[in-house]
Amino acid sequence: MNLAKRVQTLTPSTTLAITAKANELKAAGVDVIGLGAGEPDYNTPENILEAAYASMKEGKTKYTPSGGLPDLKRAIAAKLKRDQGLTYANSEIMVGIGAKHVLYTLFQVLLDEGDEVIIPIPYWVSYPEQVKLAEGVPVYITATADQQYKITAQQLHDAITEKTKALILNSPSNPTGMIYTKEELEQLAEVCREKDILIVSDEIYEKLIYGDAEHVSIATLSDDAKKRTLIINGVSKSHSMTGWRIGYAAGEADLIKAMTDLASHSTSNPVTTSQYAAIEAYNGSQDAVEEMRSAFEGRLEAIYPQLAAIPGFSLIRPQGAFYLLPDVQEAATRTGHASVDEFVEALLTKANVAVIPGSGFGADTTIRLSYATSLEKLEEAVARIRKFVEANWQG
Incomplete structure (x- = not known):
């Protein structure tokens, strides 16, 4: 079938593609930690x-x-x-x-x-x-x-x-x-x-x-x-x-x-x-809104310095939302990867951490990590990333 030209130029959602691959690995029994979520990890307030x-x-x-x-x-x-x-x-x-x-x-x-x-x-x-x-x-x-x-x-x-x-x-x-x-x-x-x-x-x-x-x-x-x-x-x-x-x-x-x-x-x-x-x-009551905001801020306080300490990672402290966008070009290069997209693929298949490549956001040297997940999972994910980078660092 010949599709309309307007859809032939569409770029598939990078976020959804990474999430789908992570879900495939999880279904196969792999312990993948997903940091691609664009949604709060709380249920809707009662x-x-x-x-x-x-x-x-x-x-x-x-x-x-x-x-x-x-x-x-x-x-x-x-x-x-x-x-x-x-x-x-x-x-x-x-x-x-x-x-x-x-x-x-x-x-x-x-x-x-x-x-x-x-x-x-x-x-x-x-x-x-x-x-x-x-x-x-x-x-x-x-x-x-x-x-x-x-x-x-x-x-x-x-x-x-x-x-x-x-x-x-x-x-x-x-x-x-x-x-x-x-x-x-x-x-x-x-x-x-x-x-x-x-x-x-x-x-x-x-x-x-x-x-x-x-x-x-x-x-x-x-x-x-x-x-x-x-x-x-x-x-x-x-x-x-x-x-x-x-x-x-x-x-x-x-x-x-x-x-x-x-x-x-x-x-x-x-x-x-x-x-x-x-x-x-x-x-209605806005108490749950503040509860979630406070929790996200606490996670940011905990995870930001840990992520910034990874070799080859450079990042700016965010002021809002629930994302971190480190520039990881040096880490990707020094671990033998031709691009950040390739580095992201390796993090998923070898370190079992799913992040979103910045290429989907027009920022090819970066990755996006969501901290809309538990602090325990966040810290474990960052530890896995650091271990992978340090184990594969060249020069």
């Missing part, structure tokens, strides 16, 4: 489970409006007001089947063939693929480790052309864990105002912040910044609800309407039970 169950028992199992239940939109608006001081009407909020679906819908309604979207490197794996599926063109800006993996206003200015439609910002970032400061965001917002482009602000990790770092939404900086920003968020990471698939967009009503209209022809509506669960997630 109050949310109870709300979902109650909604089903009450017969709330039918279709809902395509853009989400009005009560859920109000809960999202209340959360945005509470956390960011931002005011949105229901007409300025669209609920989708996870933040990924919301982003996909955005690019489908925003881009025409040849339109450009600026994507900082390192990036989340699906940004470029979603842009390409909408016949857009990803334009990459490399943010180096010296820049703490954050682009500068000058870089942004230089990358914008007459075809540029949007900039994607992900703060806290997957895969780097870095957070843009208010001052850095102000500089980027000014360039976007000057060049009149949309800001897509992916804030899915906003509740996972460590130390004295602070999350600032770029939409809060000015009336202009709010008008040109589409906030993307959801309950997946903050409330350990990855499988429930509820994300949202908040922004200008005309853009939200277009996204909602498209969703009405693609998904009908977000899962009804999941929406009632999300209402409780935002309106």
